Each structure stands twice: as C-alpha cells, then as structure tokens.
Amino acid sequence: MERVKATTGRKRLTDLLDPEFMNRLDSLDVLSRKLLQGKLQGERRSKRRGQSVEFADHRPYVVGDDLRFVDWNIYGRLEQLFLKLFIEEQDLTVHVMADASASMSLGEPSKELFIKKLAAALGYVSLVNNNRVTLSMFADGVVGQLANMRGRNYLHQMADFLLTSQCDGLSQFESSCRQIAGARIGAGVMIVLSDFLFKEGYDAALRRLIGRQYDLYIIQVLSPQELSPDFGGDLKLIDIEDADAAEVTVSAALVKYYKRNLTAYCNELKDFCTRRGAVYALANSADSVESLVLNYLRRIRLLR
Amino acid sequence: MQFLTPLTALVAAAVALPLLLLLYFLKLKRRELIVSSTLLWKRAVQDLQVNAPFQRLRNNILLLLQLLMLLALLLALAAPILSLMSGRARRHVLLIDHSASMSATDVEPSRLEEAKRQARIYVESLRDEGFLSFRGARDQTMVIAFDKHSKVMCNFTADKRQLIAAIDSIQAGDGDSYLGEAIMVAQAFTQAPDDEPANQGSQETVKLMLFSDGQIADLDQIIVNTDELMFQCIGQSGRNVGVTAMRARRSYENPDEVEVFATVANYDAEPVTTDVQLSVNDDVRAVKSVTIPATGKGKADSGGAGPQGAGKVAVNFSLSYAEAGVLTVRQLRGDSLASDDAAWAVLAPPKRLTVLLVTAGNKVLESALRACSLYKLDIMTPSEFDANVPGYPNGDGSGLGLEQCYDVVALDNHLPVRTPRCRYLVFGRPPNGIDVSVLQELENQAVVDWRPRHAVLKYVNLTNLFAQKCYKLDLPRDAELLAEFNESPALALVRRNGSVFLLAPFDVLDSTWPFEPSFVLFCYNAVSFLGMQAGQNEDANLLVGDPIVVDGLVSGQSALVDGPGFSRLQVSANSSGSVRFARTDRVGVYGIRAAEPAAGGTRLFAVNMLNDAESNIEPVRQIVASGVEVQAQAAAVGRANLPLWPFFVGFVLFLACLEWFVYNRKVRI
Known part of the structure; x- marks a missing residue:
C-alpha cells in the first residue's frame, strides 16, 4: 500500500474514461454466473431465501417461523400452514486485481494505462450498480487496495487511486493471491488484469483464487510488441523486473518460435482457466478499452 | 586446371x-x-x-x-588457370631482339617493351606442373636477348617468375642485330645434358620464339629448322630519319679549321625536310635545313643508297675551332627512333708531330716520313740513339724524357738497349722486353690478310706487299694483329709498359713496299695513329659495342667511366697499363678519367650508331632463314591459358550479395 503515492492534486475519472464512454457504461452491470451471497441487501438475487418481492417456494410451517410469511390462501384451501419463501436480493462484490509490477509499464501503448482504464471501466460499472467494489494493485504482494466501495460517490476516489498508483517492482503473483485470498473479503466476481508473464508460474496463484467463492475472470493484457515483436538483430534482452538477460539473435525463425511459444502459453492459461470454471480473455493494449468493455466483455458475459 | x-x-x-x-x-x-x-x-x-x-x-x-x-x-x-594447351611438354627458347631498331617508339611504349610484354604473356601461357595436377606436362623455357652479341638471360626452367624476371631485365641497346650467335647458343643449351630428370633431352622438340622487328643482319647465315621457328614481328611503321654517317677532321693545311661531314638518311616513303644542327660542346654553331628524298630515291655521297634504298643527303659543316671538344650533329625532326638522331665526334686539339727516326740510313723511310707534314723530323744513328737516349742518366742529360721530346720514334732495323716510354714504329727485329720473341727468320713472305678498317691501315692496300726476309714473331695474347704474311705476322700492335709498338718485322728495303703508294699512306697513318693525332681521334670515335681502350695508366690503377645512363663506374687498368671498357651499348659521349684527380683530365669517347641497317626500322614481316621464308605471326601473342581467379572473385561477390539478402x-x- 505504501507504493500508492499520495496525490498532490485531485485526479479526475475523465483522465481515464471519457464521458461518452461512461454514459454507455451506465447501461451495463456486472454479471455473475453464480448467485452469490452478499452481505447487504442489494439489487441482485441470491440463493438465500429472504425478504424480497420475488417468490421462490413454499415450505411447511414449523414452530418459530414468522407468521407474516404464512400463505393464508393455501391454508384456506388446504387447512395446512405453508410458509412462502422469497428470493433475497443481495449486493455483488466485484474485486478487480490489477497488476502493478514493472513489466506493465512497457509496451507502446503501455499496458499500464490499458489496465487502469479497464479497471476504471469495470469499477465504474460496478459502482453505479451499487455493487461492492474492491480494487487491488499487486506486484510482489498487494501494493495498494481500495476496498468496499459502493455507490457513485467512490468514483473519484477510485480514479484517484488508479491514477496515482505506479507500476514498479517484481511480480510475485502467488504471494499476492495468497494475500487477497487470505483477506477473504467475500464471494463475488474476481477480475484479474495482468500480462501473466510470471516466471514462477500462475498455477498455484490462480488455484488460490479459484478455490474460493469467486467467479473468476482472467484478462491477459499484452502489448503489440509482445504479441508481435518488431525488432531484430543481435540483442541482449533484459528483463525489466529481475534484470535477467537473454542474448538472442532475433531472426525471423526466432520470432516464429517466440510467437509459437506465446500462443502456447496463452492457450495453456486459457485451458487452465476453462478447466477450473474461470473465464479467460486476451487483450491487446493497442486495442481500445471501449471496444473491449462494450463488446467483448459482454460477449463473455462479464457485463450485461 | x-x-x-x-x-x-x-x-x-x-x-x-x-x-x-x-x-x-x-x-x-x-x-x-x-x-x-x-x-x-x-x-x-x-x-x-x-x-x-x-x-x-x-x-x-x-x-x-x-x-x-x-x-x-x-x-x-x-x-x-585453365590450360588450353595440349600435347606433351615442350622446350621453348625466347629470342628477344634488343638492338637499336627495337628502341623505336612506333609501338607504345617501345618495340622492346612490346616484345617483352608479348614474351611475358607467352611465358604465362606455358604449362606448369600443377600442384594438384596429375599431368607431368611442364614446359621448359629459356630466354636469350640478342643484338650484336647474345646473352642468356635465363637458362631452361619452368619457373615462370624467374623467366619473367629475366625478360624484365632485358635493357634496350643501340647495337646491331645478329641472330646467328643467339641461335647457336640456343642449340648448344638445348643439346647440353640436363640435370633435371623431367627433361627429355635432345629428342625433345624445341620451339624458337623470335621477338624482333625483322631487321636482322645475318639472316642469310643462320641455319635453323624453320618449322621450329616462330617469328613474332614487332613494329608498325618504318618512318625514321637518322644520321648514318659522321666524321670530323681538321684541315690538312690549316689545323684550326674543322670540317664535319654527315649523312642524313630518310626511311620514309615521302620526302622529308629537317633541320640538321651542329653543336660544339653543346653550343649550337650551325643549323642547316635539308630535304631528304623518299626511300629509294636518295643517293649518298660516300656510301650510296642504303640496304633498301633509303633517301640520303650529305651535310657538310666547316668551322674554325682550335681546341678539343665534342662535335654533335643532330637532326631536329622528331621520329620514333632517337638513337640515330644524333652523332658525336671527339675532336682533338690541332697538333703537329715531332718524330725521331733512328736509322743507319734509309732514304725511303726518311722521305716517306718527311712527306707526312710533321712539325719536326730528327734523325739519329743507332749508336747516337743508344748513347743519347733522352731522359736517361747516361744520355745527353737534357732532363726531358723521350716522350716529352718526341711523339713518335721510328726504329729502322735497330735493336735499342733501352726502350723508354714512348710510341715506336719498328721496322725489322722487335725490341727486347716487350714479350715479343723472334722464332726464326723467314723468306719470301707475301701478305695474305690485313685489317683495312684499322686506323693504321686506312686506305692502305697491302695486296702487293712482298718481303724477301722477315722475322717470324711470337706475339703476346693481347697484341693486335693488323696484317699477316703467309707464315708470320706482318704488322702488329703491342702495348707494353705504357709504350706502344707498331711492329713491321721486316726491312723495308728487303720488301716491295717502297714501290707501293700504300707505304706512304701507311707511314702517315702510323705516325698519326701513334702520335695520338689521328690515332687518338680514331680511338675516340667508336661504334656501338666497340670497346674503349685507354693506355698509359699504371698497372692496377683505377679509372672512372661516365656515360649515357651511368656515371663514376670504376674500372681498373690491366698489367700492361691499359683500361678496356666494353659496355658501350648505348650511343653518346663517354668519359674516362683516372680515379685520382692528379692523374690527369677526362678523355672523351664518342660512341655512335651510324648504322644504316638499324636506322631502317621498317618492320619485316617475312624473313628468310636457311633459305625458307618464315612469315610473322598474324596476331600478337595471346594467352594460351585462362586465369580463373576473376571468376572466383566474382563468385565471392555474388555470395556476399546472397549472404546479405539471406x-x-x-x-x-
């Protein structure tokens, strides 16, 4: 959390999302494939039977039940006491985990800005729909978090948080996931935004998230240079995070192998997610966030 | 390959x-x-x-x-290299003409350079024993340069670098062109036992490759298998104007007056007008414009038409010059052969001779000597001479040596007790101590041969000379034989101890000579020659290839020679005090002087070409050797092999481009 710098001037949400885009986001809501139990009564159906106007079922009366929910019409016909059960509508917890390691600062256009815009859009949609939103930035752990936001009032705070956070440091995805899973804020939609180029792997980390009650969405953001390298010749490639060097002669053949490896890596991640009920999406930082949010995320039913 | x-x-x-x-x-x-x-x-x-x-x-x-x-x-x-030659290995002899006519520049840069270039191409085309080749075909080549004499530049070898170095070392000369000696040398080397086992000896065919302009003097005398002779004619044009004769002499009546005679020849088909310039010690004295008729129309005053009827014009100059100097006659029209554009003559200062005749009484000799327009003729009896040899302690005590008193001493049948340093004309028994011994006395001797071109015998006809008695002489090896009786030398020139002896081993009165006009001419020539008047002049005016001979030096003394293209070349006097310098292969003025400055001044020698045959530079495309016509090759020598390295370099460039592309x-x- 210490890496999130204090703002000297108020950052504005319009620095990330333009008003027209926000207008279009107003009509969207985060969709969970699961009926998850929330903490507060909200605008969303839950598994829980509770107080709402939507009928769910009947059950025989037992002593101690609230007599207000007895279906007197059935008692009139059958002379037996049945209790009316209603589907309780609860709020939805949306947790956005954004990668803030040094590797995100690279790319043209940068992955950092893309991820921040995407997080802002998802946060905006969640907040305007009165969902509970938690925004976490992670690198070698959770380096910044804005938890339990609800309602439009938090929009500027969210924008300020996103715009003031910096991408720096190593990425330790497993450690970060362990922290978040340990905090156990509650069930809900978990959206992880990262390039997922973790040398230690992503399996163990994602397992920590999948095992919980999260509806997990994985959005892998890569820069155009990572998707299709545009450099060649004899190079010494230096990892921005751990300064690991790889001396390569970037030839057409090597690029071909690189692309093949990248495709395999992405497919592995996708398969990993699919097998475990998570949704995977790949985004190019050169694409527009608007298009991704309005089209693709609706298509994968993260938004509606 | x-x-x-x-x-x-x-x-x-x-x-x-x-x-x-x-x-x-x-x-x-x-x-x-x-x-x-x-x-x-x-x-x-x-x-x-x-x-x-x-x-x-x-x-x-x-x-x-x-x-x-x-x-x-x-x-x-x-x-x-890709060899395009086939057949078994052969031996080649490259005969390269470097006579005067090969210096003509009608072919750039000169005929000799063109001949050397073609010879180099020929050598490079020969088959070498390839390092990776399984064939044994290996051509052996020999290089001979010839002008008046031939010189083996390189013996039979297959080493192309050695051959090319030998070809490159051939220098231009101004001499005549004689092929016979070169052919003889080539044949001798071809038949010589060879130490290289690869060579097949005399049964192997030899190919003679002649690089010349065809102007060869002795073609009618050479014997060669014309099937083996390939003639490469070098030269394009025969246009040339040259000085083919020159002579300078002082007037007989007035020695201060100098008369210069020169002949200028034109070898062009068109008449030519040119300026002829006379200079004395590089100071121009006179220029005459002459028109020389075309080839075949001229007629020289003395020599007649040239070998191919070159047009000739005689040019005379007269000037008053009472000192020693070098006269130069130069035709000023530029042409392709520079060697014959000028001729030089070394002019001695006018001098009249003082002669001592030692005789017991010989009126014939005395009157012949008196006819020689001498400054003074002294006559002594033998006893007077022996008793009063000037410069000797027992002499008259005048203190002057014999050489200072007299230019020439004529000994008539007298055997002097001493022969002080001087020049002697000896009739009868030769003096002692000059390495000439008398073997026996002969009778009835007639002259069978003589050297009419020697200065002593110029215009002298000895056909009717008959001696009733004469001494048979045993001459040293360095003696110059001028005339021969049937059994003995008749006239000989011997140089000993700084003295010069002209020996006539018979009594004039015992011969028919006094009745011959040649006797007076001989006496005049002999006195002039010995007295360094005419003789020195003759010695000083040489043709290309004639050796320079200087007498009167101390044995072993060093002398320095300057000449065209070199200077301060050191030579040493031999045991008889003579210096011989034979490297007169370029025209020009040569100077020879004693190494010690005190020893005297520089003696000058003029070496001229004056050669009608060499001035005629018309290339001859068909020569007749051994009675068989040999036609010159139609084209210049071309490569008989193909160097492949440019193709490989091109391939490298292609690969470099391909690599860059890939x-x-x-x-x-």
Missing part, C-alpha cells in the same frame, strides 16, 4: 578457416533492449537452438555461404 600459387592458398586456408569458425562462436556485441519478460524469449531460443552446436552449424545457411565465400577466395588466391530475410520480422 592448375594452380600457380597453391601453397599460398593452403597456408591461407589453414589460418582463415579455423578463424572463421572461431569467430562464429565468439560472442557478438549485442544491443541491449528492455523487455517485459525474458520468459518466452528464452523458451524460443531454446526451441531454436535445439541441441548441440554442430546442429547449429549444419542448419546455418549464413555460415555455409561464408564458408563457400572463403573457399572461393582461397581458390582465387591459389591463382588457378541475412536480411532472416532478420526481417
């Missing part, structure tokens, strides 16, 4: 190939680039560089191209 320098290529290959492979494994200086993660790159590299380094090499087309390039370069370095294709994303 053969390789001229295979060893060089092998050494270069031994160094370059491992170096290339080593360089391939060396690390490059790489450009640093920051990336998000090296994770996928490392995997890609691992995929690309699958296993062992040799797999990399096998799949690397760039390395393959570089290896090919290096191989082609190494092959080019080995100088491969590299860019591989690197381009």
Whole structure:
C-alpha cells in the first residue's frame, strides 16, 4: 500500500474514461454466473431465501417461523400452514486485481494505462450498480487496495487511486493471491488484469483464487510488441523486473518460435482457466478499452 | 586446371578457416533492449537452438555461404588457370631482339617493351606442373636477348617468375642485330645434358620464339629448322630519319679549321625536310635545313643508297675551332627512333708531330716520313740513339724524357738497349722486353690478310706487299694483329709498359713496299695513329659495342667511366697499363678519367650508331632463314591459358550479395 503515492492534486475519472464512454457504461452491470451471497441487501438475487418481492417456494410451517410469511390462501384451501419463501436480493462484490509490477509499464501503448482504464471501466460499472467494489494493485504482494466501495460517490476516489498508483517492482503473483485470498473479503466476481508473464508460474496463484467463492475472470493484457515483436538483430534482452538477460539473435525463425511459444502459453492459461470454471480473455493494449468493455466483455458475459 | 600459387592458398586456408569458425562462436556485441519478460524469449531460443552446436552449424545457411565465400577466395588466391594447351611438354627458347631498331617508339611504349610484354604473356601461357595436377606436362623455357652479341638471360626452367624476371631485365641497346650467335647458343643449351630428370633431352622438340622487328643482319647465315621457328614481328611503321654517317677532321693545311661531314638518311616513303644542327660542346654553331628524298630515291655521297634504298643527303659543316671538344650533329625532326638522331665526334686539339727516326740510313723511310707534314723530323744513328737516349742518366742529360721530346720514334732495323716510354714504329727485329720473341727468320713472305678498317691501315692496300726476309714473331695474347704474311705476322700492335709498338718485322728495303703508294699512306697513318693525332681521334670515335681502350695508366690503377645512363663506374687498368671498357651499348659521349684527380683530365669517347641497317626500322614481316621464308605471326601473342581467379572473385561477390539478402530475410520480422 505504501507504493500508492499520495496525490498532490485531485485526479479526475475523465483522465481515464471519457464521458461518452461512461454514459454507455451506465447501461451495463456486472454479471455473475453464480448467485452469490452478499452481505447487504442489494439489487441482485441470491440463493438465500429472504425478504424480497420475488417468490421462490413454499415450505411447511414449523414452530418459530414468522407468521407474516404464512400463505393464508393455501391454508384456506388446504387447512395446512405453508410458509412462502422469497428470493433475497443481495449486493455483488466485484474485486478487480490489477497488476502493478514493472513489466506493465512497457509496451507502446503501455499496458499500464490499458489496465487502469479497464479497471476504471469495470469499477465504474460496478459502482453505479451499487455493487461492492474492491480494487487491488499487486506486484510482489498487494501494493495498494481500495476496498468496499459502493455507490457513485467512490468514483473519484477510485480514479484517484488508479491514477496515482505506479507500476514498479517484481511480480510475485502467488504471494499476492495468497494475500487477497487470505483477506477473504467475500464471494463475488474476481477480475484479474495482468500480462501473466510470471516466471514462477500462475498455477498455484490462480488455484488460490479459484478455490474460493469467486467467479473468476482472467484478462491477459499484452502489448503489440509482445504479441508481435518488431525488432531484430543481435540483442541482449533484459528483463525489466529481475534484470535477467537473454542474448538472442532475433531472426525471423526466432520470432516464429517466440510467437509459437506465446500462443502456447496463452492457450495453456486459457485451458487452465476453462478447466477450473474461470473465464479467460486476451487483450491487446493497442486495442481500445471501449471496444473491449462494450463488446467483448459482454460477449463473455462479464457485463450485461 | 592448375594452380600457380597453391601453397599460398593452403597456408591461407589453414589460418582463415579455423578463424572463421572461431569467430562464429565468439560472442557478438549485442544491443541491449528492455523487455517485459525474458520468459518466452528464452523458451524460443531454446526451441531454436535445439541441441548441440554442430546442429547449429549444419542448419546455418549464413555460415555455409561464408564458408563457400572463403573457399572461393582461397581458390582465387591459389591463382588457378585453365590450360588450353595440349600435347606433351615442350622446350621453348625466347629470342628477344634488343638492338637499336627495337628502341623505336612506333609501338607504345617501345618495340622492346612490346616484345617483352608479348614474351611475358607467352611465358604465362606455358604449362606448369600443377600442384594438384596429375599431368607431368611442364614446359621448359629459356630466354636469350640478342643484338650484336647474345646473352642468356635465363637458362631452361619452368619457373615462370624467374623467366619473367629475366625478360624484365632485358635493357634496350643501340647495337646491331645478329641472330646467328643467339641461335647457336640456343642449340648448344638445348643439346647440353640436363640435370633435371623431367627433361627429355635432345629428342625433345624445341620451339624458337623470335621477338624482333625483322631487321636482322645475318639472316642469310643462320641455319635453323624453320618449322621450329616462330617469328613474332614487332613494329608498325618504318618512318625514321637518322644520321648514318659522321666524321670530323681538321684541315690538312690549316689545323684550326674543322670540317664535319654527315649523312642524313630518310626511311620514309615521302620526302622529308629537317633541320640538321651542329653543336660544339653543346653550343649550337650551325643549323642547316635539308630535304631528304623518299626511300629509294636518295643517293649518298660516300656510301650510296642504303640496304633498301633509303633517301640520303650529305651535310657538310666547316668551322674554325682550335681546341678539343665534342662535335654533335643532330637532326631536329622528331621520329620514333632517337638513337640515330644524333652523332658525336671527339675532336682533338690541332697538333703537329715531332718524330725521331733512328736509322743507319734509309732514304725511303726518311722521305716517306718527311712527306707526312710533321712539325719536326730528327734523325739519329743507332749508336747516337743508344748513347743519347733522352731522359736517361747516361744520355745527353737534357732532363726531358723521350716522350716529352718526341711523339713518335721510328726504329729502322735497330735493336735499342733501352726502350723508354714512348710510341715506336719498328721496322725489322722487335725490341727486347716487350714479350715479343723472334722464332726464326723467314723468306719470301707475301701478305695474305690485313685489317683495312684499322686506323693504321686506312686506305692502305697491302695486296702487293712482298718481303724477301722477315722475322717470324711470337706475339703476346693481347697484341693486335693488323696484317699477316703467309707464315708470320706482318704488322702488329703491342702495348707494353705504357709504350706502344707498331711492329713491321721486316726491312723495308728487303720488301716491295717502297714501290707501293700504300707505304706512304701507311707511314702517315702510323705516325698519326701513334702520335695520338689521328690515332687518338680514331680511338675516340667508336661504334656501338666497340670497346674503349685507354693506355698509359699504371698497372692496377683505377679509372672512372661516365656515360649515357651511368656515371663514376670504376674500372681498373690491366698489367700492361691499359683500361678496356666494353659496355658501350648505348650511343653518346663517354668519359674516362683516372680515379685520382692528379692523374690527369677526362678523355672523351664518342660512341655512335651510324648504322644504316638499324636506322631502317621498317618492320619485316617475312624473313628468310636457311633459305625458307618464315612469315610473322598474324596476331600478337595471346594467352594460351585462362586465369580463373576473376571468376572466383566474382563468385565471392555474388555470395556476399546472397549472404546479405539471406541475412536480411532472416532478420526481417
């Protein structure tokens, strides 16, 4: 959390999302494939039977039940006491985990800005729909978090948080996931935004998230240079995070192998997610966030 | 295909190939680039560089191209040639004419240089024993340069570099062109036992390759198998104007007056007008404009028409000059042969001679000597001479040596007790102590041969000379024989101890000579020659190739010679005090002086070409040797082999382009 710098001037949400885009986001809501139990009564159906106007079922009366929910019409016909059960509508917890390691600062256009815009859009949609939103930035752990936001009032705070956070440091995805899973804020939609180029792997980390009650969405953001390298010749490639060097002669053949490896890596991640009920999406930082949010995320039913 | 320098290529290959492979494994200086993660790159590299380094090499087309390039370069370095000659090995003799006419510049830069160029091409075309060749065909070649004399520049060898160096070392000369000696030398070397086992000896055919302009003096005398003779005619034009004769002499009546006679010849088909200039010690004294008729129309005053009827004009100059000097006659019209554009004559100062006649009474000799317009003729009896030899302690005590008193001493049948340093004309028994011994007395001797071109015998006809009695002489080896009786020398020139003896080993009165006009001429020539009047002049005016002879030096004394193209060349006097310098192969003025400055001044010698045959530079495309016509080759010598290195270099360039293309294709994303 210490890496999130204090703002000297108020950052504005319009620095990330333009008003027209926000207008279009107003009509969207985060969709969970699961009926998850929330903490507060909200605008969303839950598994829980509770107080709402939507009928769910009947059950025989037992002593101690609230007599207000007895279906007197059935008692009139059958002379037996049945209790009316209603589907309780609860709020939805949306947790956005954004990668803030040094590797995100690279790319043209940068992955950092893309991820921040995407997080802002998802946060905006969640907040305007009165969902509970938690925004976490992670690198070698959770380096910044804005938890339990609800309602439009938090929009500027969210924008300020996103715009003031910096991408720096190593990425330790497993450690970060362990922290978040340990905090156990509650069930809900978990959206992880990262390039997922973790040398230690992503399996163990994602397992920590999948095992919980999260509806997990994985959005892998890569820069155009990572998707299709545009450099060649004899190079010494230096990892921005751990300064690991790889001396390569970037030839057409090597690029071909690189692309093949990248495709395999992405497919592995996708398969990993699919097998475990998570949704995977790949985004190019050169694409527009608007298009991704309005089209693709609706298509994968993260938004509606 | 053969390789001229295979060893060089092998050494270069031994160094370059491992170096290339080593360089391939060396690390490059790489450009640093920051990336998000090296994770996928490392995997890609691992995929690309699958296993062992040799797999990399096998799949690397760039390395393959570089290896090919290096191989082609190494092959080019080995100088491969494709031989277009066939048949068994042969022996070749290159006969290169470097006479005066080959200095003509009608062919750029000169005929000799063109001949050398063609000879070099011919040598380069010969078959060498290839390093990687299994054939034994190896041509042996010999190089002979010839003008008046022939010189073996290089004996039979297959070493082309040695042959080319020998060809390059041939210098231009101004001499005549005689092929006979060169042919004899070539035949002698061909038949000589050879120490190289590869050579097949005399049964092997020899090819004579003659590089000349065809102006060869002794073609009618050479004997050669014309099937073996290939003639390469060098030269294009025969246009030339040259001085073919020159003579300068002082007037008989007035020695201060000098008369210069010269003949200028035109070898062009058109008449030519040119200026002829006379200069004395490089000061121009007179210029005359003359028109020389075309070839075949002129007529010289003395020599008549040239060998091919060159047009000639005689030019005379007269001037008053009472000192020694060098006269130069030069025709000022530029032409392709410079050697014959000028002629030089060394003029001695006017001098009248003082002669001492030692005789018991010989009126014939006395009157002959008196007819020689001498300054003074003294007559002594033998006893007076022996008693009063000037300069000797027992003499008259005048203190002056005999040489200072008299220019010439004529001894008539007198055997002096001493012969002080002087010049002697000896009739009868020769003096003692000059290495000439008398073997016996002969009778009834007639002259059978004499040297009419010698200064002593100029215009002298000895046909009717008959001696009733004479001494048979045993002459030393360095004696100059001027005339011969049937059994004994008749006239001889001997140089000893700084003295010169002209020996006539018979009594004039015992011969028919006094009745002959030649006797007076002989006396005049002999006195002039010995008195260094006419003789010195004759000695000083030489033709190309004639040796310069200077007498009167101390044995072993050094002298310095200056000449055209060289200076201060040191020569030593022989035991008889004479210096001989034979390297007069270029026209011009030569100077010889004693190494010690106190020993005297410089004696000048004029060496002239004055050769009608060499001035006629018309190339002869058909020569007749051994009675058979030999036609010149239609074209210049061309290569009989094909150097392949340019193709290999071209291939290297192509591979370099291909490598660049492939590299860019591989690197381009």
